[in-house]
Amino acid sequence: MQPIESLKQIKQITIEYFTAAHSARQNGKPVVYVNVFTPVELLYAMDMFPIYPENHAAILGARKMSPAVAPAAEAMGYPIDVCSYARCDFGAIKTGQSPTFGLPKPDLLLVSNCQCGTLAKWFEVLSRHYQVPMVLIDVPHSGRGEPDPAAERYVRAQLEDLVGLTEKITGKTLDQDRFKETIRVSRKASELWTRMLALGTSIPAPMTVFDQFVAMFPIVSQRGTQAAIDFYQALVNELEQRVAQGIGAVENERYRLFWDNLPIWPEMRTLSTFLSDHGAALVTSIYTWAWSKLAVSEDDPFGDWTQQYLYEMNFHLNKRIEHYSQLAREYKLNGFLYHSNRSCKYLSQDIPEVRRAVTEETGVPGVIIEADHNDPRLYTIESIQNQIGSFLELLDVKRIQAAS
Amino acid sequence: MSVADPWKPFREVMQAPWDHVAAWKKKSGRKVMGHLLPDVPEEILHGAGLFPVAIEGGGVQASHAQALIPSYTCSHALGAMEMRLRGDLNVLDGMVIPYVCDTTRNLFHIWNLQFPNMANELLRMPKRLDYPGVRTYLAAEFSRLFESMAKLSGKSANTQDLGESIRLYNRSRARLREAYDLHRTNPSVWTAAKAQLLIGSSLRAPREDHLKWMDALPWDEKGAAASVDRIPVYVRGKVWDPPQILDLFDQLGFVIVRDETVTGWRSIAQDAPANGDPIAALVERHMAAIPYTGYHESPDRMVAGFVLRVRSSGAGGVVFLNPKFCEAAAFDTPDFQKGLEQAQIPSLILETSTRGVSMGQVRVRLEAFREMIGNDLP
Ligand code: SF4
Ligand code: SF4
Numbered sequence: 001m002q003p004i005e006s007l008k009q010i011k012q013i014t015i016e017y018f019t020a021a022h023s024a025r026q027n028g029k030p031v032v033y034v035n036v037f038t039p040v041e042l043l044y045a046m047d048m049f050p051i052y053p054e055n056h057a058a059i060l061g062a063r064k065m066s067p068a069v070a071p072a073a074e075a076m077g078y079p080i081d082v083c084s085y086a087r088c089d090f091g092a093i094k095t096g097q098s099p100t101f102g103l104p105k106p107d108l109l110l111v112s113n114c115q116c117g118t119l120a121k122w123f124e125v126l127s128r129h130y131q132v133p134m135v136l137i138d139v140p141h142s143g144r145g146e147p148d149p150a151a152e153r154y155v156r157a158q159l160e161d162l163v164g165l166t167e168k169i170t171g172k173t174l175d176q177d178r179f180k181e182t183i184r185v186s187r188k189a190s191e192l193w194t195r196m197l198a199l200g201t202s203i204p205a206p207m208t209v210f211d212q213f214v215a216m217f218p219i220v221s222q223r224g225t226q227a228a229i230d231f232y233q234a235l236v237n238e239l240e241q242r243v244a245q246g247i248g249a250v251e252n253e254r255y256r257l258f259w260d261n262l263p264i265w266p267e268m269r270t271l272s273t274f275l276s277d278h279g280a281a282l283v284t285s286i287y288t289w290a291w292s293k294l295a296v297s298e299d300d301p302f303g304d305w306t307q308q309y310l311y312e313m314n315f316h317l318n319k320r321i322e323h324y325s326q327l328a329r330e331y332k333l334n335g336f337l338y339h340s341n342r343s344c345k346y347l348s349q350d351i352p353e354v355r356r357a358v359t360e361e362t363g364v365p366g367v368i369i370e371a372d373h374n375d376p377r378l379y380t381i382e383s384i385q386n387q388i389g390s391f392l393e394l395l396d397v398k399r400i401q402a403a404s
Numbered sequence: 405m406s407v408a409d410p411w412k413p414f415r416e417v418m419q420a421p422w423d424h425v426a427a428w429k430k431k432s433g434r435k436v437m438g439h440l441l442p443d444v445p446e447e448i449l450h451g452a453g454l455f456p457v458a459i460e461g462g463g464v465q466a467s468h469a470q471a472l473i474p475s476y477t478c479s480h481a482l483g484a485m486e487m488r489l490r491g492d493l494n495v496l497d498g499m500v501i502p503y504v505c506d507t508t509r510n511l512f513h514i515w516n517l518q519f520p521n522m523a524n525e526l527l528r529m530p531k532r533l534d535y536p537g538v539r540t541y542l543a544a545e546f547s548r549l550f551e552s553m554a555k556l557s558g559k560s561a562n563t564q565d566l567g568e569s570i571r572l573y574n575r576s577r578a579r580l581r582e583a584y585d586l587h588r589t590n591p592s593v594w595t596a597a598k599a600q601l602l603i604g605s606s607l608r609a610p611r612e613d614h615l616k617w618m619d620a621l622p623w624d625e626k627g628a629a630a631s632v633d634r635i636p637v638y639v640r641g642k643v644w645d646p647p648q649i650l651d652l653f654d655q656l657g658f659v660i661v662r663d664e665t666v667t668g669w670r671s672i673a674q675d676a677p678a679n680g681d682p683i684a685a686l687v688e689r690h691m692a693a694i695p696y697t698g699y700h701e702s703p704d705r706m707v708a709g710f711v712l713r714v715r716s717s718g719a720g721g722v723v724f725l726n727p728k729f730c731e732a733a734a735f736d737t738p739d740f741q742k743g744l745e746q747a748q749i750p751s752l753i754l755e756t757s758t759r760g761v762s763m764g765q766v767r768v769r770l771e772a773f774r775e776m777i778g779n780d781l782p
């Protein structure tokens with residue numbers, strides 16, 4: 001198997017990002033903790049430094065540090081049932097253990113709840129801990145996605161208020177040209193990311209979802225910067241070449257699978273090897289698609305964000321069924337691996353229904369894997385491998401039946 | 405005492421709520437709208453000509469529901485689904501589920517897919533309590549609900565009717581507050597279980613009837629004065645889960661001076677202004693209510709407000725009845741406990757669960773807690 005060269009840059013990009021984060025703090029640049037569905041382009045344009053605690057928690061998980069830090073959060077009174085990202089974050093603060101030397105102290109916490117409600121509660125704890133203000137961008141979940149003009153006004157007003165708030169914190173006036181430029185740069189990164197995802201439709205797929213998870217760092221942490229564009233441009237070029245040459249990420253690709261929910265960060269390597277050994281390629285996933293929808297226009301960014309947060313990111317059962325069914329066709333999927341993630345109620349509670357409906361709609365079967373995205377104390381890798389192994393056998397049976 | 409037991413109607417409602425709802429439905433010809441707690445304004449459903457009935461999933465042993473929702477879901481949501489699957493809720497014409505957390509948001513969509521023949525509504529509750537624009541948004545959302553409910557019942561959304569409903573519910577709440585206060589002053593007669601029996605049944609019976617039954621209660625009945633060793637306690641939680649916990653509080657000599665459960669004090673503490681625009685009045689009531697755990701205001705104020713409420717209640721200790729798998733409560737509790745510690749108020753966390761809890765263990769923990777507070781009290 002030929003490794004993807006461009007991915008080797010990720011390590012350096014990560015180091016540079018965290019170095020810049022720590023020096024931002026030292027140089028008096030305001031540090032803002034955010035989640036994905038916040039207008040970070042505004043923060044970049046205001047010379048503020050956005051940081052994603054989820055991202056830091058994922059690094060702890062991927063480095064298998066969760067069992068060392070999460071128990072500290074549990075000792076503080078946060079039950080093992082709450083999101084393991086949050087527990088890892090609190091535990092890292094408490095113990096000081098972190099491969100990135102922790103995160104610099106924030107000046108502001110900015111979070112939207114169109115992702116999950118957990119983040120808002122998590123940030124409330126951080127706000128009290130660091131004694132810094134918090135702003136919640138409250139996005140009322142718009143039911144089945146029908147237009148909700150009152151909610152549009154409510155969300156837009158909250159977003160527009162951020163301009164005044166950031167101006168107050170920085171003592172600067174928003175430079176509209178710079179704002180527009182950041183939006184352009186961010187959109188470009190998002191477009192490249194989408195192109196990269198679309199390349200997964202090729203047979204064989206030039207890249208697996210595991211590689212996409214690795215490649216996510218800049219689109220999560222640095223959209224709105226040139227660094228993200230450079231990285232994704234190089235990656236897309238390389239993948240296009242692989243497609244042209246028929247090079248697959250998995251040798252002898254036999255199964256094309258979908259990964260639902262978050263990755264199981266501590267098991268990335270183990271699962272990647274396991275699947276690859278079985279000729280199974282994870283060709284697409286819902287998690288990585290989220291970042292393809294974040295582009296806004298320079299003309300009315302606040303209007304676009306409002307639409308996005310209210311309707312695009314209003315992720316729910318019916319939309320999920322539709323979306324997955326479409327992906328099943330586009331990516332010629334043989335099966336769905338549904339990660340039922342104890343931590344993430346938001347993305348997991350409707351999985352039984354999603355599986356039932358998607359199989360009904362497309363005929364593509366799925367298996368539900370009970371695990372956790374960041375806490376290996378909540379699953380065993382053997383049982384995950386057994387479940388996936390049996391599922392692949394089932395796919396073989398289906399294939400034989402279809403051929404006969 | 406009159407020949408008939410004046411407490412009987414309340415007990416009957418709680419023992420077989422769905423039989424009664426079915427009978428009332430038949431008698432009144434009104435459609436029945438279930439609503440998941442908290443914060444669906446019952447006045448809106450009532451004013452629209454429907455019969456509102458609260459659904460409380462706590463205390464229900466879930467078995468069928470786990471095929472549809474994973475077991476790491478709070479008992480409130482799992483229990484509601486279980487009740488629907490086992491047929492308890494067949495009498496409902498529709499269901500309003502408020503978006504107060506990720507779980508209720510998911511529950512709504514699963515519910516809607518599973519039970520397409522019901523009129524299902526998601527009430528899009530805003531989470532910010534600290535933002536001026538929230539009132540305008542909430543007013544629009546309440547109006548939307550009112551219109552949709554009126555359409556369901558086949559009448560036009562009439563604000564006069566809504567005003568009437570508000571006044572009815574205000575009268576009911578005033579009576580319920582009276583009962584709650586009698587529990588404080590006269591707990592040997594007005595036990596916690598009795599006070600909560602009134603509140604719980606009010607959420608399941610037609611309010612007009614319920615008010616009449618309450619009027620017939622022996623309000624002047626004197627009992628032994630509160631004995632000195634009654635321990636005043638404050639309860640924070642979602643619902644009374646397990647339901648038998650109320651008897652336990654009574655047996656162990658606690659007085660619940662205030663609580664924040666959505667089927668307890670929180671649900672009766674505030675009235676809506678009786679005059680003026682009824683939708684604005686309901687918004688006013690919502691904004692004045694004790695903030696539900698899923699909502700957001702300045703994080704420091706959340707803790708300070710809680711500690712202040714506890715202090716002014718005169719409670720000697722706090723019991724947290726935290727639903728297992730409720731993220732919001734889980735994130736709030738440690739800092740709330742810290743705030744209490746600073747104010748030198750002891751607290752105890754009891755976790756509720758769909759798998760049921762051992763009442764023996766709950767008793768032991770409450771007894772130990774009682775000893776601890778008892779020793780601290782002057
Ligand atoms: S893992 Fe799920 S619950 Fe946790 S922060 Fe992410 S979206 Fe929210
Ligand atoms: S806020 Fe907590 S108790 Fe209430 S429905 Fe959500 S998870 Fe359940």
